[in-house]
Amino acid sequence: MNTLDAIYNRRAVKHFDAQHRLTAEEENTLLEAAIQAPTSYNCQHWRFIILRDPALRAQICKQYANDQAQITDASMLVLFTADVKAWSKTPERYWAxxxxxxxxxxxxWMGPFHEGRDWLQRDEAHRSIGMAMQTMMLAAxxxxxxxxxxxxxxxxEVAKLVNLPDDHVMGPMIAIGKGIKDPWPKAGQLPLSEVVFENSF
Structure with a gap:
């Protein structure tokens, strides 16, 4: 598929074929694609948790996610987290x-850039999550x-269920699978005239 076609055709689908399963090869393709996303200083903050256990998915769905069916019905459910201290953990490996x-x-440069700037470390982790998420969705x-x-x-609560380390942050999940209903009509994008500026506001 053309990249622009993938961008314009990607939609948030809410209803999935609960019987469908991705192959191991397809899952690996999606994960390998996601880690091609850029990160600051190549820190690769992302940590992906594949939520496979049907009982765990059901618990999240019923108790902590307002009964959103895509949590239980998607072929693959990936929770995106990130290590905010990735910059300090054997950083030589990022440039091997x-x-x-x-x-x-x-x-x-990595230490001086990050040290004492907790807000920046967290922001970088979330930026990395966002770019990896979009990459995975387009690959799907x-x-x-x-x-x-x-x-x-x-x-x-979900952080407790997955034993999130203290130096990690939680991001969104992505449900992936075979959609069985058309998505809602696209809500509408703001015109470029409202969101694009030149040189300053």
Missing amino acids: NAPQEVGEMLVS QELGYQTCPLIGYDID
């Missing part, structure tokens, strides 16, 4: 394949699947 002088230079579109990003769940 770069020329030595480039890797050493960038690693030397290419494979002929539909997706639904969702943040409408009790973040604190």
Whole structure:
């Protein structure tokens, strides 16, 4: 599929074929595509939790997500989290394949850029989640699947269920599978004249 076609055709689908399963190869393709997304300093903050256990999905759906059927019915349900301290954890590994002088230079910049700026560390983690999510959704579109990003769940309670480490943040989930109902009509985008500025507001 053409990339622009994937962008324009991607929609948040709410109803999935609960009997359909992705193959292991398809799952791997989606995950490998997601980690091609860019991250600041190549920190690769993302940590993906594939929620497979039907009982866990049912618990999240019923208790913490307002009975959103895509949580239980999607072929694949991925919870996006991120390590806010990724920049400090053996950062040399992020530049293992770069020329030595480039890797050493960038690693030397990472500490001063992040240290003492908790807000920035969290922002970078969430930015990384967002870019990986969009990449995965477009990859799913290419494979002929539909997706639904969702943040409408009790973040604190689900964090407990997945044993989220203290230095990680929670992001949205993506439900992926075969849609069985057409999505709602597109709600409408703001015109470029309202959202695009040149040089300043």
